[in-house]
Amino acid sequence: MNHDLIDGVPVLWADAPGPLEATLIFACGARDETLRTLGVTHLIEHLAMSTLPRLHHDHNASVDLSLTQFTCSGRPEQVADFLTRVCTALGDLPLGRVDQEAGVLAAEDGRVADPQTAELLSHRYGAQGPGLAAYRGPGPDRIPLEAVRETVTRYFHRTNATLVLTGPPPAGLRLPLPAGTRPDRTATQPVLHHGPxxxxxxxxxxxxxxxxxxxxxxxxxxxxxxxxxxxxxxxxxxxxxxxxxxxxxxxxxxxxxxxxxxxxxxxxxxxxxxxxxxxxxxxxxxxxxxxxxxxxxxxxxxxxxxxxxxxxxxxxxxxxxxxxxxxxxxxxxxxxxxxxxxxxxxxxxxxxxxxxxxxxxCEVELDLRQLDGTPLPQQHCPGGVTELPSGGQVFRPPLTERLRYSAARKTKLVVTDTGLHFQEPDGTVHHVAYSEVAAVEMNGPGRVVFGRNTCLVPAIADLFADLGPAVRAIDAAVPAELRYPASAFRPVD
Ligand SMILES: [Zn+2]
The missing domain is CATH 3.30.830.10 (Metalloenzyme, LuxS/M16 peptidase-like)
Known part of the structure; x- marks a missing residue:
C-alpha cells in the first residue's frame, strides 16, 4: 500500500488489474445526522454529482451509515477530471438546485441498511446515530438549507477525506477541497437497549x-x-x-x-x-x-x-x-x-x-428461552413506562368513536408539564419527555412527536378530539427548529 498527499488529501494506492478505479471517501454518513436533518448527507452528495457533465466512464456516489463515497473508473485523465470536479463542487455547492435534487431523492430508495438491520440498530441505539437507519426522516424537501451548509462545512473538507486508487495517482491530479477541522470521533455511541x-x-x-x-x-x-x-x-x-x-x-x-x-x-x-x-x-x-x-x-x-x-x-x-x-x-x-x-x-x-x-x-409470536433456561423477554416499547400518569391533561377520541369502538375507549393522550404519554388500544403506553424529543412533524393541525427512545406519539386529529391545547403545549415545550411540516412527497398517514 502506497501513501501520498495531494492538495492536503491523503491518497492510498496499490496496483490492481483492470482500469484505474478511484474512490474519494468522506467520513460522513447517516450516523452523523439527526432525525431532524436525516438525509442531509445524501442531498449533499446529489448536489455535488448534479454539477457533472455527461460522462461516458463508470461513476457513482453513495452514502451509508458512516461514509460518503464518490467512485469512478476509467482512463487516468478521466479519473482525474472526475475527482477534481467533485472536489470543486463540494467547495461550492449549487444550493439553487436543492428543490430539484430533493425531488430526485424522493424518487430514490435511499435506505442505508436492510429492514432487519435497520430495526435492530434502532432498538439498540434509539432514534440517533446508527439507530437512524430505521427512519425515513422529515423528507428531502424538509431538510433545512442551514443543515446542508453546516454539514458540508463540518465534514466535506480535505481533513476528513481520503482518496483510494488502484494505481499511481494520475499526472497533475488536483483535489481542490476546502480546509477544515477533523471531526472528533472519540465519543462513545450511547446504547439505548443492551438486550437481550x-x-x-x-x-x-x-x-x-x-x-x-x-x-x-x-x-x-x-x-x-x-x-x-x-x-x-x-x-x-x-x-x-x-x-x-x-x-x-x-x-x-x-x-x-x-x-x-x-x-x-x-x-x-x-x-x-x-x-x-x-x-x-x-x-x-x-x-x-x-x-x-x-x-x-x-x-x-x-x-x-x-x-x-x-x-x-x-x-x-x-x-x-x-x-x-x-x-x-x-x-x-x-x-x-x-x-x-x-x-x-x-x-x-x-x-x-x-x-x-x-x-x-409483526405476526410472529415467540416463546424463546435463553441459555440459562429463562425466557427471552419481549420488548413492547422502550419508553420504560407501563402506566399513564395520574395528573396531566387527558385527550381522547371523539365521543361517537368511543361509544362505537372499544379500541377508541382505550386510546388516550396525556400531556403533562414534562412530556407526553400515549396509550394504544392494547394498553401499551409510550412516553416521550420533552427533553428527549428528536423531531415533531406537523400533520395538518396535529403533531407527530418522535422520541429519541424510538417511542412515537401521534397527537393528530384523526385520533383525538379537541387537540388544540395539546398542540399548543407541544409547540411551547419543544424547540421550534425540531418542527417541520409533513413532506409534500408523502401522503399524510
Ligand atoms: Zn413506546
Whole structure:
C-alpha cells in the first residue's frame, strides 16, 4: 500500500488489474445526522454529482451509515477530471438546485441498511446515530438549507477525506477541497437497549444482532459458522429461506453489531425465526468443530488472495484511518482467525448472547428461552413506562368513536408539564419527555412527536378530539427548529 498527499488529501494506492478505479471517501454518513436533518448527507452528495457533465466512464456516489463515497473508473485523465470536479463542487455547492435534487431523492430508495438491520440498530441505539437507519426522516424537501451548509462545512473538507486508487495517482491530479477541522470521533455511541430481547416490527424476516468489539475474531468466526449452519438447515434442509445474510456494522469507537438476517417464504416467518434462535443456542451450548472453523478461515484466505479484493482492502484502510480505528491488514487478520479455537469461538458467542436482539415480523409470536433456561423477554416499547400518569391533561377520541369502538375507549393522550404519554388500544403506553424529543412533524393541525427512545406519539386529529391545547403545549415545550411540516412527497398517514 502506497501513501501520498495531494492538495492536503491523503491518497492510498496499490496496483490492481483492470482500469484505474478511484474512490474519494468522506467520513460522513447517516450516523452523523439527526432525525431532524436525516438525509442531509445524501442531498449533499446529489448536489455535488448534479454539477457533472455527461460522462461516458463508470461513476457513482453513495452514502451509508458512516461514509460518503464518490467512485469512478476509467482512463487516468478521466479519473482525474472526475475527482477534481467533485472536489470543486463540494467547495461550492449549487444550493439553487436543492428543490430539484430533493425531488430526485424522493424518487430514490435511499435506505442505508436492510429492514432487519435497520430495526435492530434502532432498538439498540434509539432514534440517533446508527439507530437512524430505521427512519425515513422529515423528507428531502424538509431538510433545512442551514443543515446542508453546516454539514458540508463540518465534514466535506480535505481533513476528513481520503482518496483510494488502484494505481499511481494520475499526472497533475488536483483535489481542490476546502480546509477544515477533523471531526472528533472519540465519543462513545450511547446504547439505548443492551438486550437481550425480542421484538415485532414490520420486517420481511427475522434478524439477530450481537453487540461487541468488531476485532473479536472468536465472535466473528462463531457468527460465520452460525450463518453457514443456518444456510444448511433453513435453506438446504427445510427450504424455508433463500438468503442468510451475515453483516457487520461499525457503530462507534471500538464497538459494533454483528447481524444475521434471513428472508422467509410466505407463511414460514415463525418457523424461520424459531430455527434462527434454536441454531444460535445450539452453537453457543455445544460449540463447533475444528473443520467448521477451518472452512471459514479458508474462505477468508481465498477472498483476500483474489486481486479483486485490493480496492476493498484500500477502502477498509482508508475508512479505519478516517474513523480513528486501527486497520489490521489481511495477513494479520488471517493469523488472528487461524489462532481461534472452537472453545474460544463458542464462549465468545455464549457471552455475546447477553446482548442479543431479535426482530421478527409483526405476526410472529415467540416463546424463546435463553441459555440459562429463562425466557427471552419481549420488548413492547422502550419508553420504560407501563402506566399513564395520574395528573396531566387527558385527550381522547371523539365521543361517537368511543361509544362505537372499544379500541377508541382505550386510546388516550396525556400531556403533562414534562412530556407526553400515549396509550394504544392494547394498553401499551409510550412516553416521550420533552427533553428527549428528536423531531415533531406537523400533520395538518396535529403533531407527530418522535422520541429519541424510538417511542412515537401521534397527537393528530384523526385520533383525538379537541387537540388544540395539546398542540399548543407541544409547540411551547419543544424547540421550534425540531418542527417541520409533513413532506409534500408523502401522503399524510
Ligand atoms: Zn413506546
Amino acid at each position: 430481547s425480542w421484538r415485532q416490527e414490520q420486517v420481511p424476516g427475522p434478524g439477530l444482532a450481537l453487540h461487541g468489539d468488531l476485532e473479536d475474531f472468536a465472535l466473528a468466526l462463531a457468527t460465520k459458522v452460525l450463518a453457514e449452519r443456518l444456510r444448511e438447515t433453513v435453506r438446504h434442509q427445510h427450504g424455508l429461506s433463500y438468503e442468510v445474510d451475515g453483516g457487520v456494522v461499525f457503530t462507534g469507537p471500538g464497538q459494533g453489531e454483528r447481524t444475521i438476517c434471513l428472508d422467509a417464504r410466505e407463511g414460514q416467518e415463525q418457523k424461520v425465526a424459531e430455527l434462527l434462535w434454536a441454531e444460535t443456542l445450539r452453537l453457543a451450548r455445544e460449540g463447533m468443530t475444528e473443520q467448521e472453523l477451518a472452512e471459514e478461515v479458508a474462505a477468508a484466505r481465498e477472498a483476500w488472495e483474489d486481486p479483486r479484493s485490493i480496492p476493498y482492502e484500500l477502502g477498509e484502510a482508508a475508512a479505519d484511518a478516517l474513523l480513528g480505528e486501527s486497520y489490521l491488514d489481511a495477513p494479520t487478520r488471517l493469523a488472528a482467525m487461524a489462532a481461534v479455537t472452537p472453545e474460544q469461538a463458542r464462549q465468545a458467542l455464549a457471552a455475546a448472547l447477553g446482548t442479543a436482539l431479535v426482530v421478527v415480523p
